[in-house]
Amino acid sequence: MTNLYQSILLILPEIVVSSVLIILVLSDLIFHKDKRVIPFIAGLGIIVTGAFVINQFGITGFAFQTSSQTVRNYGMMAIDSFGVFFKLIVTASSLLILFFSHASNEIQKTKDRLGEYYALIFGMILGMFFMISATDMILIYLSMEMMSLSSYVLAGFTKLRDRSSEASLKYLIYGAVSSGLMLFGISIVYGMTGSTNLYVINSLIQAPQINLFALSFAIVLIFAGIGYKISSAPFHFWTPDVYEGAPITITAFLSVASKAAGFALLIRFIKTTFVSYIDSNGSWTLINVFDWKPILIGISILTMTLGNFSALWQDNLKRMLAYSSIAHAGYLLLGLVVFSNQGLIAILIYFIVYLLMNLGAFLIVMLVANKTGSEEIDDYNGLGYTSPLLAVSFAIFLISLTGLPPTAGFIGKLYLFIALVDAKMIFVAVIALLNSVVSLYYYIRVLKHMYLVKPTESTATVVPSLNNRILVLALAAPVLIFGIYFAPIVDLAKNCLVILGL
Amino acid sequence: MSSVPMEYYLILSAFMFIVGVTGVLIRRNAIVVFMCIELMLNSANLSLVTFSSYLGNPIGQIFVFFVMTVAAAEAAVGLAIIIAIFRNKLTVNIDEINIFKW
Amino acid sequence: MLTDFGKILIFIILAIVFVIITLLISKLIRPNRPTFEKQKVYECGENPEGSPWVKFNIRFYVVALIFIIFDVEVVLLFPWALIYKEYGIYGFAVGLIFLLILGLGMAYEWRKGDLEWARPQPKPPKLSDILNRNSETLNSN
Numbered sequence A: 001m002t003n004l005y006q007s008i009l010l011i012l013p014e015i016v017v018s019s020v021l022i023i024l025v026l027s028d029l030i031f032h033k034d035k036r037v038i039p040f041i042a043g044l045g046i047i048v049t050g051a052f053v054i055n056q057f058g059i060t061g062f063a064f065q066t067s068s069q070t071v072r073n074y075g076m077m078a079i080d081s082f083g084v085f086f087k088l089i090v091t092a093s094s095l096l097i098l099f100f101s102h103a104s105n106e107i108q109k110t111k112d113r114l115g116e117y118y119a120l121i122f123g124m125i126l127g128m129f130f131m132i133s134a135t136d137m138i139l140i141y142l143s144m145e146m147m148s149l150s151s152y153v154l155a156g157f158t159k160l161r162d163r164s165s166e167a168s169l170k171y172l173i174y175g176a177v178s179s180g181l182m183l184f185g186i187s188i189v190y191g192m193t194g195s196t197n198l199y200v201i202n203s204l205i206q207a208p209q210i211n212l213f214a215l216s217f218a219i220v221l222i223f224a225g226i227g228y229k230i231s232s233a234p235f236h237f238w239t240p241d242v243y244e245g246a247p248i249t250i251t252a253f254l255s256v257a258s259k260a261a262g263f264a265l266l267i268r269f270i271k272t273t274f275v276s277y278i279d280s281n282g283s284w285t286l287i288n289v290f291d292w293k294p295i296l297i298g299i300s301i302l303t304m305t306l307g308n309f310s311a312l313w314q315d316n317l318k319r320m321l322a323y324s325s326i327a328h329a330g331y332l333l334l335g336l337v338v339f340s341n342q343g344l345i346a347i348l349i350y351f352i353v354y355l356l357m358n359l360g361a362f363l364i365v366m367l368v369a370n371k372t373g374s375e376e377i378d379d380y381n382g383l384g385y386t387s388p389l390l391a392v393s394f395a396i397f398l399i400s401l402t403g404l405p406p407t408a409g410f411i412g413k414l415y416l417f418i419a420l421v422d423a424k425m426i427f428v429a430v431i432a433l434l435n436s437v438v439s440l441y442y443y444i445r446v447l448k449h450m451y452l453v454k455p456t457e458s459t460a461t462v463v464p465s466l467n468n469r470i471l472v473l474a475l476a477a478p479v480l481i482f483g484i485y486f487a488p489i490v491d492l493a494k495n496c497l498v499i500l501g502l
Numbered sequence B: 001m002s003s004v005p006m007e008y009y010l011i012l013s014a015f016m017f018i019v020g021v022t023g024v025l026i027r028r029n030a031i032v033v034f035m036c037i038e039l040m041l042n043s044a045n046l047s048l049v050t051f052s053s054y055l056g057n058p059i060g061q062i063f064v065f066f067v068m069t070v071a072a073a074e075a076a077v078g079l080a081i082i083i084a085i086f087r088n089k090l091t092v093n094i095d096e097i098n099i100f101k102w
Numbered sequence C: 001m002l003t004d005f006g007k008i009l010i011f012i013i014l015a016i017v018f019v020i021i022t023l024l025i026s027k028l029i030r031p032n033r034p035t036f037e038k039q040k041v042y043e044c045g046e047n048p049e050g051s052p053w054v055k056f057n058i059r060f061y062v063v064a065l066i067f068i069i070f071d072v073e074v075v076l077l078f079p080w081a082l083i084y085k086e087y088g089i090y091g092f093a094v095g096l097i098f099l100l101i102l103g104l105g106m107a108y109e110w111r112k113g114d115l116e117w118a119r120p121q122p123k124p125p126k127l128s129d130i131l132n133r134n135s136e137t138l139n140s141n
Helices: A002-010 A012-030 A038-055 A081-103 A111-133 A137-155 A162-193 A198-204 A212-229 A238-245 A248-274 A292-311 A317-337 A341-372 A388-402 A408-422 A426-451 A466-484 A487-495 B006-026 B030-055 B059-089 C004-029 C058-112 C127-140
Strands: A061-065 A075-079 A275-278 A284-286
Touching: A002 A012, A002 A061, A002 A075, A012 A038, A012 A111, A012 C058, A038 A081, A038 A111, A075 A081, A075 A111, A075 A137, A081 A111, A081 A248, A081 A341, A081 A466, A081 A487, A111 A137, A111 A248, A137 A162, A137 A212, A137 A248, A137 B059, A162 A198, A162 A212, A162 A238, A162 B006, A162 B030, A162 B059, A198 A248, A212 A248, A238 A248, A238 A317, A248 A275, A248 A317, A248 A341, A292 A317, A292 A426, A317 A341, A317 A408, A317 A426, A341 A388, A341 A408, A341 A466, A341 A487, A388 A408, A388 A426, A388 A466, A408 A426, A408 A466, A408 A487, B006 B030, B030 B059, B059 C058
Parallel strands: none
Antiparallel strands: A061 A075, A275 A284
């Protein structure tokens, strides 16, 4: 009994999110006519959630311990600082997305369905929170579905547009297939070990009688499910279409928060299930059942190369950013393939930076699209002369996405490359570097359109409102500041390494 | 009563899974694709129940409850999206739903 | 040596063979004189009109979707019903919260009007519409 009450105390942020979700649905019913109050409830909910998440800093423990018949007694969820970090990333991006939604014409036009929109966003947040701390296959599957189902609906939220519902259908079909594959993999793992708990599985797969072929097959299937969420290479086909078709706010949310949750799940899955020993240097020793290293290296190289090269000839900026976010998933996977705490720090730093620069880029695209109604690159011709603030901040975000100094993107890439070089994977580092050079082409191309092409009469003069200007600056300034003074984010990342386990 | 060997269930489950995956890959009607996805989920359910019964622990059966619920929710969302796309395009053929190109 | 499932297999085979044999025999000995009337879909009664592949009202789908959600959620109540007494007030509260959320979903659908059966809303044609339409046809001619 006490176990249950303690567990409830450990999942307070999740409880807050679900209560806000319920309150949002209720207030959608109560304020049937006038929906103006709903965004404020949502914003308040996010802030309260953030407070509870920060409050969890330093607390560790297992929630909902299952009394299994096996040796150890672990729970359904692990509360640790690694989880808190990713929950903060999700909370911060959700807060920004709420501001974006307030500024987006596309969303504000759907007046009567605004309540649904915010409720579904909270559904996604709830799913992500559980994904981040899940240590049991049942919870992993359920939370992924919770997030996916909400995001399928959100991707097709502006349902009067053809492309929005098409994006939604594609997302749904790819997502359902990959979750089906993952479920089959989970069922095989369950059959081999008799448990769905990652910690128990970790101790059981070291036994010699495990059939390695079947286990590898199951792991590949499970990776299909997670790889789809982080849009890594063989499972990335949905990404450009969905990102282009979905409302921009949702695209930005999917590209940051959903990817963060997917990465948290992947890292926790690999670390709790396959790591047998962590030495004093912080490098992980994997259980010798599945050769993660070459597979992950292959996948990450494939992911970033495909993403970068497909982005080269995109004329739609949303689609270009979609391919660039695929490429960034590849870079982030590089932090995982070194299998050390150093790589983990690099991933965490990269996520902070990625949150700022990617959301910033999407914000600019959204503000321009608010005015012009299109995301084609030709509409940005001469934007540098007509709307200097937006163009300069866009340039900052794009340079940061390329990874050039003095922006924060450079710091993110720097730590990744240092981790790679320290792990003596120079070859991979060189490939990643070449990829960054390729990506320079398509990011700079936008700058060329903004500054080197003279404005035509079709060039929009975008004068953002005061709120939006503050929002743009609030994203652009940290990108520059963290590019020079990056000690705080490094410290934060170093403090967030605890993944409960061995 | 002598029992059916576990392999039989697993073979049936694998067969259902393969039928589901093949269906997703080759069928062009969105609703049929959905039925194939349900088949995949149900094949996983079958193997979960089988393992649960042969291992003698209830986790698998609990899992199946949740999978059934999720499958129903997924079907509901999927059908709603298909209806939305049908209203726009008057077709549910996946080949004709192709605004997006490389 | 037959196992129990072997007996069932034999039973199934016998059933199939029996059906096939009876159908074959009746096919062999019955007279076969097809006429136009006999080959219709419904040999007696109404003539079929139009295609059988009509579209259903979209409301059927909505009601079916709502039904399937609530139908399947009940599955989660079975394990709870078996053990909630062991957990006392806590177990009861968990189930109660679950049911309350389900009820909220029901209320949401009710309030959004998805449970309303589509009532035909007769729109009497306005005089202006008719005049416009007539003038359009005149113009097009």
